[in-house]
Amino acid sequence: MKIAHFTRIGFILAAAGSAVGLGNIWKFPYMVGDYGGGAFVLIYLLTILFVGFSVLVAEIMVGYVGRSDAVASFQEMAPDKKGNWKYAGFMGLTGLVIMTFYSVVIGWILYYMTQSINFLPETMEVAKEGFGDLVGNQIGTQIVFHFIATLFVMSILLQGIKGGIEKANKVLMPALILIILGLLIYAMQLDGFAKSVEFMFAFDFSKINSEAITQAVGHSFFTLSLGMAAILTYSASLPKHTNIFKTAFYVVILDTVIAMMAGLMMYAFVFEFGQDPSAGPGLVFMSLPTVFSQLGGLGTFFAVLFFLALAFAGMTSAISIVEPTVQYAMDRFKWTRLKATTIASVIFFTVGIFALLSYTADYGKMFTFGGMPLFDILDKLTTNFLLPFGGLVVAVFIGFVVQRERVYAALSDFIGETTFKVWYFSVRFIAVPALIFTLLNLLGIISISKG
Numbered sequence: 001m002k003i004a005h006f007t008r009i010g011f012i013l014a015a016a017g018s019a020v021g022l023g024n025i026w027k028f029p030y031m032v033g034d035y036g037g038g039a040f041v042l043i044y045l046l047t048i049l050f051v052g053f054s055v056l057v058a059e060i061m062v063g064y065v066g067r068s069d070a071v072a073s074f075q076e077m078a079p080d081k082k083g084n085w086k087y088a089g090f091m092g093l094t095g096l097v098i099m100t101f102y103s104v105v106i107g108w109i110l111y112y113m114t115q116s117i118n119f120l121p122e123t124m125e126v127a128k129e130g131f132g133d134l135v136g137n138q139i140g141t142q143i144v145f146h147f148i149a150t151l152f153v154m155s156i157l158l159q160g161i162k163g164g165i166e167k168a169n170k171v172l173m174p175a176l177i178l179i180i181l182g183l184l185i186y187a188m189q190l191d192g193f194a195k196s197v198e199f200m201f202a203f204d205f206s207k208i209n210s211e212a213i214t215q216a217v218g219h220s221f222f223t224l225s226l227g228m229a230a231i232l233t234y235s236a237s238l239p240k241h242t243n244i245f246k247t248a249f250y251v252v253i254l255d256t257v258i259a260m261m262a263g264l265m266m267y268a269f270v271f272e273f274g275q276d277p278s279a280g281p282g283l284v285f286m287s288l289p290t291v292f293s294q295l296g297g298l299g300t301f302f303a304v305l306f307f308l309a310l311a312f313a314g315m316t317s318a319i320s321i322v323e324p325t326v327q328y329a330m331d332r333f334k335w336t337r338l339k340a341t342t343i344a345s346v347i348f349f350t351v352g353i354f355a356l357l358s359y360t361a362d363y364g365k366m367f368t369f370g371g372m373p374l375f376d377i378l379d380k381l382t383t384n385f386l387l388p389f390g391g392l393v394v395a396v397f398i399g400f401v402v403q404r405e406r407v408y409a410a411l412s413d414f415i416g417e418t419t420f421k422v423w424y425f426s427v428r429f430i431a432v433p434a435l436i437f438t439l440l441n442l443l444g445i446i447s448i449s450k451g
């Protein structure tokens with residue numbers, strides 16, 4: 001299948017658009033709050049630096065060399081083309097699982113964006129009640145907004161790589177960065193900003209325990225869109241002779257800087273107005289609107305802008321989450337883009353409804369398994385297991401399966417021998433053991449005593 005190409009800047013924006021998403025602005029700040037502030041941030045940063053970056057280069061390489069959908073790309077790069085490595089490409093299906101809850105959250109965001117125009121809660125109690133009511137009782141509203149989110153994502157995907165994905169990212173990414181930057185500059189003038197810096201960067205090692213480690217590693221994969229062939233699929237459309245090393249570097253920097261900016265901004269507001277940093281997934285939906293309500297008309301403006309930015313961030317990631325499946329179905333079954341996109345969307349939309357029902361008062365029990373709502377199961381299954389597992393597969397493939405000469409050939413135009421050696425070492429002997437450790441840790445086989 002002939003794939004339309006990105007431009008170089010188009011690719012960087014699309015890859016960064018994939019990386020920068022709800023993970024940065026919705027998930028990262030509340031996870032920092034839930035898992036002890038700076039300690040979590042430190043593990044997250046270390047993972048990004050020593051594992052995430054090297055696996056990202058490896059994943060881009062598979063798509064760049066394979067130049068096809070994920071399954072065919074793994075097959076193309078594998079030394080034995082008839083072997084089983086092609087099945088690694090099915091990691092792309094993880095995207096359908098992620099999209100079930102991702103689309104529901106984009107739905108919440110769209111709902112809050114429209115709500116904020118008329119109403120912002122004045123106290124935390126009112127905000128809590130509002131969020132609880134939406135998630136716990138308003139099934140119809142949630143389904144409608146989940147549906148609107150699905151339609152938005154579909155409409156971009158249907159336009160394909162150049163007309164849809166690249167174009168959307170070129171507009172939405174700069175807009176998002178400007179909005180977050182504007183809010184951060186405002187937040188820097190508040191007294192809460194110093195507290196926010198301290199909260200995020202006071203590395204308190206006593207708070208590091210095995211759960212925080214698993215969460216931080218899982219989240220670093222989630223935030224870099226690793227381990228499910230999203231960036232790999234985009235990379236198949238990279239123009240030839242693109243410096244994939246530098247590109248990966250830009251993506252990591254953009255993703256990390258935006259997560260830090262979002263966290264600092266959010267906690268400056270939270271501390272300024274004496275709120276609880278560990279409010280969980282409701283943090284952006286409860287704390288921020290309350291804060292914004294204290295700023296009068298300006299607050300309404302900020303609130304709408306903020307949720308708009310969040311929706312942008314979610315949308316540019318969502319398209320990359322579904323695209324691997326779409327691309328595979330088009331290549332493999334010769335489906336049209338319309339058919340592939342529609343079928344994928346129907347699947348995640350439908351399962352997404354079950355996910356949102358699992359938080360409701362009326363149907364929660366029906367969709368709770370082993371004491372955990374389906375929504376959380378889907379999130380934890382993907383973030384803590386499937387993505388690190390997919391990352392491990394990529395790292396083993398590039399580090400130990402594909403011939404070293406072939407790996408070197410993909411990078412030799414862009415980096416020197418020494419840099420290559422450092423990167424190759426880190427894929428083989430840092431990323432692989434770290435990921436095995438994380439997965440074992442998750443399975444409870446190795447457990448660091450809680451701090």
Ligand code: PFF
Pocket residue numbers: 018019020021022023024095098221222223224225226228229230231317318320321
């Ligand atoms: N990186 C996205 C975020 O931080 O929200 C989520 C994501 C996108 C995960 C693409 C996985 C993926 F393949």
